[in-house]
Amino acid sequence: MSVAAVDVVHGREAAPPITRMGIAVLSLAGFFIATYLLLHRLGVVGTLACGADGGCAVVQGSRWAVFLGVPVPAWGVGGYALLLGTALAGVQPGLAGDRRVAAALLALSAVAFLFSAYLTALEAFVIHAWCRWCLASAGVATAIFLLSLPEIRRLRRG
């Protein structure tokens, strides 16, 4: 019997995990950042608000801006959407202790974190330009990963 089920039986179901709420909010922010970059890539947004150095344009125009044939921002849009959906499911009554949600959040956030680290390393050592929106997304992915660490405890508990 899961922790949540036990709590319900005793009439004191655990409060929705605040970390998952944080993940949902951050995922939505990341989703909009990635959408903005994707719209730029698709030509819908003329120019990025990126400061004087034009680093976003350099990064977005580089050959590293496409991963497995798909523009990197599109991976971001998809990844953040999945994280948002999973986190929203995870705050629902009855799913707070669900091991599947915990595993999915942990796996998705780890992939997002590692992919962001890889992209940031490319900016630093290969492209030699900084895209502040990409850095913002990397910061969001890192925060989501940190917030997902308590899921390890939930997995063990389950």
Add this chain to the structure above:
Amino acid sequence: MGRRNVAAASKGRGLRPFYIILGLLAVIGIAAIGYAVVGRGAGGAALEPIPVEGADDPRTLVERAEGISVGDPSAPAKLLVFSDYQCPYCGQFAAQIAPLLKAEFVQSGALELVYYDFPLGGLHRYSFLASRAARCAGEQGKFWEYHDVLFGEQSRWGASSRPPLDEFEAYAERIGLDRQAFSACLRSDRFADVVSANKLLGEQLGVTGTPTLILNGRRVMNWSNYAELKALIEREAGA
């Protein structure tokens, strides 16, 4: 209502602030994306040369074209420079040769240097916009400062996958221009006629590449050799 349902209902109420925050963030995000889509495109910014009325008549073309000069208009030597802001050799001329000419000849009144736009187009897809941007800066009295920034940052804005309007505006701010006035100029068709006329004038004069230098009516072939260029100017200036 069973105990489970009571707990779930109470839980639903507990989630309300979370949903409100999420909803607010969604509204802000959608509004920001909407603004970016509607307000940050190339908009009305002229990116390409436009037809110049009366360009067939050389006299009319000369009237419509407009170089930007530095130095004494009555100087014995007049050097026309047809240049493209995305051309690396033009950047080399602007960074290495022009400062020497200004220090050695322009300041002494021996030379007038006149800049003409010659945006090549093609791969240099933003050079026309850059020419217009420099003229917009010129409207606020800082053509040459902006000219230098454009060449200095050439590799950055030139690599942009979209018209570098934001970058150009940031450069304007950097050199102390009124950003709003500059932006209004840049995001319009201002100076599209002058830049187009300058290019046509260059074509009439036989300019095919950049930079092309014409000293007192004669084309300078080896401009990158400063000693040679200096000797030519000295001869023209009668020094």
